[in-house]
Amino acid sequence: MKTAVVILNWNTKDYLRKFLPGLIASTEGLDAEVIVADSASTDGSLEALSREFPEIRQIPLDRNYGFTGGYNRALAQVEADYFVLINSDVEVTPDWLKPLVSWMDSHPKCGACGPKLLSWRERDKFEYAGAAGGLLDRYGYPFCRGRAMQTVEKDEGQYDSPADVFWISGACLMVRSRLWKRLGGLDDRFFAHMEEIDLCWRIQLAGYKVTVIPESAVYHIGGGTLPNESPVKLKLNFRNNLLLLENNLAKTFRAQGYSVEGALGKARRRILVRMLLDGASACTYLVTKKRASYKAVVKAHFEYWKLRRKPSPDEVASQQKEVTIHGWYPGWMVPRALSGRKIKFT
Structure with missing residues (x-):
């Protein structure tokens, strides 16, 4: 078939x-x-x-x-x-x-x-x-x-x-x-x-x-299983965002020509920044009295630490080089989108 x-x-x-x-x-x-x-x-x-x-x-x-x-x-x-x-x-x-x-x-x-x-x-x-x-x-x-x-x-x-x-x-x-x-x-x-x-x-x-x-x-239609305002959906999005970065960032940097150690280090630093940004989101939810959303972000991070599976140096070393990743936006789109500025797609 x-x-x-x-x-x-x-x-x-x-x-x-x-x-x-x-x-x-x-x-x-x-x-x-x-x-x-x-x-x-x-x-x-x-x-x-x-x-x-x-x-x-x-x-x-x-x-x-x-x-x-x-x-x-x-x-x-x-x-x-x-x-x-x-x-x-x-x-x-x-x-x-x-x-x-x-x-x-x-x-x-x-x-x-x-x-x-x-x-x-x-x-x-x-x-x-x-x-x-x-x-x-x-x-x-x-x-x-x-x-x-x-x-x-x-x-x-x-x-x-x-x-x-x-x-x-x-x-x-x-x-x-x-x-x-x-x-x-x-x-x-x-x-x-x-x-x-x-x-x-x-x-x-x-x-x-x-x-x-x-x-x-x-x-x-969208939202057929979980509505957009669901704290469960919010938790899954925050948690899984960290998991997908850990799965793929180091290999991506390796594909761009970094050494294995350089790729792993750069990935760790990038994920740390993302975690700090998540912390800022959690604080915003707390200040705006969206306690369910705040708790969802906190729970997402606890679950991430339980589920995380760091790529080994051997895994990163096996990544083929000169792979082009399409659709990777080099900047941070959030402030640009919030300010109403157009994002150029490549």
Whole structure:
């Protein structure tokens, strides 16, 4: 099989009913299969699937392993050239899949790609989670072409050419299956949030590109599992941001020509700065009486220290040199975005 389009569902029965028909129709006539993996939902999702979409293959999991563990376990049971990870709250357009497959077929050094992500609620705007491809600044703050902080642009065709970016949103992400397996899939420690950024970073460090294909477009609701204001989501974002920096920074500096010792030292200093910035965020939450958010940041750092796994000198030494990391913004985007200044995308 060429393409497996896999939804990881957890208690989103209504989204499946709403968006599965269009997804199924979009794969007709293609060498593709739609699969639903379920993280032990309790809302009757599997029963509804069996009754209303009996043709859809199901992969039931025994519990909720999160986005990372769920997809790792589900995709271990799937054979295809390309895996597409797609959220249940995504509405696809009729021809969304063909441009992605065509690009991967004709660009063997592209390890992952994805569509332009538009807002389901405001259809002329980009969607917060991925917009027109993701980038990362020097301290690990993610943003997108079309979205910086809370400012989201209208889609006026300004990003309608394919572009190599840092990351593609896990809301709709196509990955070469052999590369997925070689890299070990998603990092289980993340559970959810920023795991796709970590994967895309590792894909680039392996010498492959990550590309957004705007000819393909989908509409994303967002917040289907955790609402944006959730302290749990905030904790996961702060914690996983530190984990992804530790996973990849030293190897990135090594790829740029630093010695092993130099790369490890530079990564440690950069992560320390990020931790201090997180501390400033926590203090701001406390001063503004957002105690739940303050506690989420503190808990994120405690969990990071428990989960962290420092790269060894041998791991860093094995990193191939002269790898180009696309979508790496050399500055700190936060003050620039807050001041309203335009960020130039390269």
